[in-house]
Amino acid sequence: SAVISQKPSRDICQRGTSLTIQCQVDSQVTMMFWYRQQPGQSLTLIATANQGSEATYESGFVIDKFPISRPNLTFSTLTVSNLSPEDSSIYLCSAETGHTQYFGPGTRLTVL
Amino acid sequence: AQSVAQPEDQVNVAEGNPLTVKCTYSVSGNPYLFWYVQYPNRGLQFLLKYITGDNLVKGSYGFEAEFNKSQTSFHLKKPSALVSDSALYFCAVRYNNNDMRFGAGTRLTVKP
Numbered sequence: 475s476a477v478i479s480q481k482p483s484r485d486i487c488q489r490g491t492s493l494t495i496q497c498q499v500d501s502q503v504t505m506m507f508w509y510r511q512q513p514g515q516s517l518t519l520i521a522t523a524n525q526g527s528e529a530t531y532e533s534g535f536v537i538d539k540f541p542i543s544r545p546n547l548t549f550s551t552l553t554v555s556n557l558s559p560e561d562s563s564i565y566l567c568s569a570e571t572g573h574t575q576y577f578g579p580g581t582r583l584t585v586l
Numbered sequence: 587a588q589s590v591a592q593p594e595d596q597v598n599v600a601e602g603n604p605l606t607v608k609c610t611y612s613v614s615g616n617p618y619l620f621w622y623v624q625y626p627n628r629g630l631q632f633l634l635k636y637i638t639g640d641n642l643v644k645g646s647y648g649f650e651a652e653f654n655k656s657q658t659s660f661h662l663k664k665p666s667a668l669v670s671d672s673a674l675y676f677c678a679v680r681y682n683n684n685d686m687r688f689g690a691g692t693r694l695t696v697k698p
Contacts, residue, residue, distance in 0.1 A: 475632070505684070514674065517630075517688045566629055573618055573637060575678075575686060577629040 476501055476569045478578035486584045487557050494553045495581045497567030502547035507568040507575065508540070517566065523550045557585045588613045590679045592689035599667045600697055607662040607692045609677030618680040619660040621651055624691075625673045633675075636660060647671070667696045 477500040487493050497506065505524055509517040521529045521542055529542040543551045554561050562585045567578040590611045599605045611617060618637050622630040634645025641653045651662045660677060677689040 478629075480629075507686075514691070514693075516676065516690045519686070522684070573680070574620065574632055574635055576632055577622075579629040580627075582627075 475574075476503060476571050476576040478567055478569055478576055480567050480578040480581050482581060483579065484582040484584075486586060488586055489557055489559065491557055492553055492555045493557065493583055494551050495565055495567070497550045497552070497569075497578055499548045499569045501571065503569040503571050504547070505570040506544065506550045507570070508542065508550075508552045509566040509568060511564045511566055511580070513564065520552070520565075554583065557583075559585045561585050588679070588681055588685070588687055590677055590687050590689045592675075592677055592692045594692050595690070596693045596695065598695045598697065601669050602666050605664050605667040605671070605694065605696070607675050607677075607694060609660045609662065609689060611658050611660065611677075611679045613679055613681040613687075615681055619651075619653060620678040620680070621645065621649070621660075621662050622676045622678060623673045624676065630676060633662070667694075669696045669698055672696045 479498045481496045507522050508520040511517050519532050520535045521531045523529045523542050523544040525544050525547050541553045565581045568575045593608050620635045621633040623633050624630050633649050634643050636643045636653045644650045649664050653660050672695050675692050680686045
């Protein structure tokens with residue numbers, strides 16, 4: 475299994491600013507993922523982040539809005555840029571090991 | 587199209603009674619199937635998975651699930667529900683090696 479931590483756990487941001495979310499895994503993993511989730515709803519995959527290559531974005535998500543870094547096998551960041559109220563959501567980091575995705579506790583973002 | 591369905595938005599059971607949370611899928615090939623649980627203000631927690639082998643899979647907290655290939659189902663079960671089992675449950679299917687799709691979620695409420 476993998477233990478995943480995220481920072482910050484929550485934040486309130488002003489429109490037009492950016493928020494960077496950090497994700498740390500307790501072991502080296504090849505594949506990491508970033509998801510978005512509205513409270514009580516299902517998960518939507520934003521992008522897959524593999525170390526040593528560009529992130530792969532899902533339809534509807536673009537690098538300019540959601541730049542991702544993956545500097546090593548235990549860490550990734552997601553930046554949500556040029557924030558608008560529509561970006562208010564829970565952002566979840568995930569890492570895969572043993573064919574299974576394990577999730578961080580999430581970052582709850584509120585944009586005013 | 588690849589999909590996973592959780593036909594019930596809400597399941598209510600009395601404490602001590604058996605519970606079932608339903609999941610059906612439609613994917614090509616041989617999928618990997620997963621169940622996750624999400625408690626309020628928390629990330630997703632892995633419960634169990636089916637990759638191959640015995641159709642009955644046992645997981646954390648007394649949960650089990652049965653893979654039924656002919657019915658393309660992977661229902662989550664527990665013989666005796668606890669109030670603490672009340673949470674949001676997600677079924678997920680992995681296909682094409684890396685693609686993962688989550689169901690809409692089922693809210694389980696166990697009443698004392």
